[in-house]
Amino acid sequence: MSSNLYLRDPQETELGRKILEVSIEMIDELGFEKFTFRKLAAKIESAEPSIYRYFENKHRLLVYLIAWYWNWLEYRIDFSTQNIAKPEKQLKIAIDVLTQKKEKDLLFPSIDEAALYRIVIAESDKTYLTKQVDDDNKEGLFLGFKSLCKKIAGYVRLVNPKYEFPHALVSTLMQMAHQQLFFSDHLPSLTEIGTTNENVYDMNRRFLTDMVFKTIDN
Amino acid sequence: MSSNLYLRDPQETELGRKILEVSIEMIDELGFEKFTFRKLAAKIESAEPSIYRYFENKHRLLVYLIAWYWNWLEYRIDFSTQNIAKPEKQLKIAIDVLTQKKEKDLLFPSIDEAALYRIVIAESDKTYLTKQVDDDNKEGLFLGFKSLCKKIAGYVRLVNPKYEFPHALVSTLMQMAHQQLFFSDHLPSLTEIGTTNENVYDMNRRFLTDMVFKTIDN
DNA sequence: TATTTTTGAAAGTAATACTATCATCACTAA
DNA sequence: TTAGTGATGATAGTATTACTTTCAAAAATA
Numbered sequence: 156m157s158s159n160l161y162l163r164d165p166q167e168t169e170l171g172r173k174i175l176e177v178s179i180e181m182i183d184e185l186g187f188e189k190f191t192f193r194k195l196a197a198k199i200e201s202a203e204p205s206i207y208r209y210f211e212n213k214h215r216l217l218v219y220l221i222a223w224y225w226n227w228l229e230y231r232i233d234f235s236t237q238n239i240a241k242p243e244k245q246l247k248i249a250i251d252v253l254t255q256k257k258e259k260d261l262l263f264p265s266i267d268e269a270a271l272y273r274i275v276i277a278e279s280d281k282t283y284l285t286k287q288v289d290d291d292n293k294e295g296l297f298l299g300f301k302s303l304c305k306k307i308a309g310y311v312r313l314v315n316p317k318y319e320f321p322h323a324l325v326s327t328l329m330q331m332a333h334q335q336l337f338f339s340d341h342l343p344s345l346t347e348i349g350t351t352n353e354n355v356y357d358m359n360r361r362f363l364t365d366m367v368f369k370t371i372d373n
Numbered sequence: 374m375s376s377n378l379y380l381r382d383p384q385e386t387e388l389g390r391k392i393l394e395v396s397i398e399m400i401d402e403l404g405f406e407k408f409t410f411r412k413l414a415a416k417i418e419s420a421e422p423s424i425y426r427y428f429e430n431k432h433r434l435l436v437y438l439i440a441w442y443w444n445w446l447e448y449r450i451d452f453s454t455q456n457i458a459k460p461e462k463q464l465k466i467a468i469d470v471l472t473q474k475k476e477k478d479l480l481f482p483s484i485d486e487a488a489l490y491r492i493v494i495a496e497s498d499k500t501y502l503t504k505q506v507d508d509d510n511k512e513g514l515f516l517g518f519k520s521l522c523k524k525i526a527g528y529v530r531l532v533n534p535k536y537e538f539p540h541a542l543v544s545t546l547m548q549m550a551h552q553q554l555f556f557s558d559h560l561p562s563l564t565e566i567g568t569t570n571e572n573v574y575d576m577n578r579r580f581l582t583d584m585v586f587k588t589i590d591n
Numbered sequence: 592t593a594t595t596t597t598t599g600a601a602a603g604t605a606a607t608a609c610t611a612t613c614a615t616c617a618c619t620a621a
Numbered sequence: 622t623t624a625g626t627g628a629t630g631a632t633a634g635t636a637t638t639a640c641t642t643t644c645a646a647a648a649a650t651a
């Protein structure tokens with residue numbers, strides 16, 4: 156994780172880990188705009204200034220959580236593809252991991268991955284939809300997303316070296332892996348996903364796998 | 374336009390039109406979070422409560438502006454496809470209109486379409502990425518987006534009645550028509566668009582036309 | 592001219608996003 | 622053992638935001 160994401164590394168101290176744990180719970184519950192450091196401090200029985208010693212502001216905390224998620228996903232994709240040689244298979248597995256339902260990873264006891272996944276779906280676009288996006292990008296706050304996009308675009312390039320838009324297609328894939336689930340939950344007329352009795356994760360995987368492979372097939 | 378979008382119709386009065394005109398200018402310049410009704414009132418030499426008589430809050434004003442944009446686009450697509458019989462051609466034209474650079478439409482003198490387009494690219498997702506999305510949706514605040522999605526999905530269905538995900542594909546298309554431009558501007562490693570000397574609108578159109586037609590081709 | 596509607600001016604409120612100051616406590620180094 | 626350092630928490634304060642209330646004046650309408 157880029158050290159620009161925090162003032163003091165929250166994984167290193169008891170208080171830091173508590174901040175991560177409870178902020179995930181509270182952002183999931185309240186939504187990002189109603190979540191405040193004051194409420195967080197009250198809930199963990201600490202003080203507002205203590206939290207500001209870890210994160211410059213709540214936007215940075217959100218960026219940290221989303222970056223954590225993308226790092227975690229990249230690690231899972233690396234793990235799942237490690238003994239796979241064929242790029243078609245690697246790409247397929249990457250799409251599987253992207254679209255899978257997310258459950259508790261026992262390696263990280265202070266992170267509730269299921270709640271974090273809901274935050275990613277509902278809030279992650281807010282990390283970059285700001286006027287300071289260019290400054291934040293220069294500081295390397297979005298490396299997690301960009302690195303995973305690059306990796307999967309690499310598989311696309313191996314499947315079809317002639318395809319002209321691997322990064323654009325993969326950023327589309329990564330966005331839609333989450334946005335289609337949001338639509339299915341809240342604006343269901345925008346998607347077929349969730350309208351049959353097939354489970355939403357499987358259907359989303361089928362939709363995206365089909366779209367990606369047909370688009371790059373030659 | 375759904376009358377739930379406003380308290381008093383802003384198109385009907387001098388002050389209302391001024392609110393639309395100057396809010397577009399200010400949201401474009403400041404970004405949505407730094408834009409306030411107080412600043413708007415100062416700039417148009419009116420008073421804060423006067424603006425609250427037109428829009429419940431600044432979120433509703435943003436939703437109104439984005440809805441206006443989708444209505445305008447649907448009108449332009451209807452106009453451009455009116456004498457076209459072949460659904461392939463209709464779909465192609467819809468993608469063209471979606472991805473076109475947007476310039477002043479003299480029919481609407483108080484709306485700066487180029488500035489509004491930048492707002493759509495940078496801020497439109499914030500209309501629904503809120504905890505009240507379900508209430509807002511019930512009130513019909515997102516009908517503009519949904520109606521256009523339905524129309525274009527209808528073309529998709531005519532091109533290939535067997536394709537399983539027309540709405541999901543079209544919502545993907547509509548989102549990416551804007552998000553790829555944002556990436557090209559601010560996170561260029563996520564897309565090929567803007568990396569050659571081909572103009573971004575043309576390249577985005579090619580990327581999306583290719584993706585959509587390959588995906589639904591049978 | 593009378594009346595209703597729309598607007599603007601002024602002030603107020605609760606909450607937010609911080610910041611500053613300071614005492615305390617745990618840990619470490621001499 | 623003691624002195625010093627760094628992390629924490631308690632308290633309070635500031636500027637700004639997102640509204641709301643009240644009221645008088647101006648404009649539109651009947």
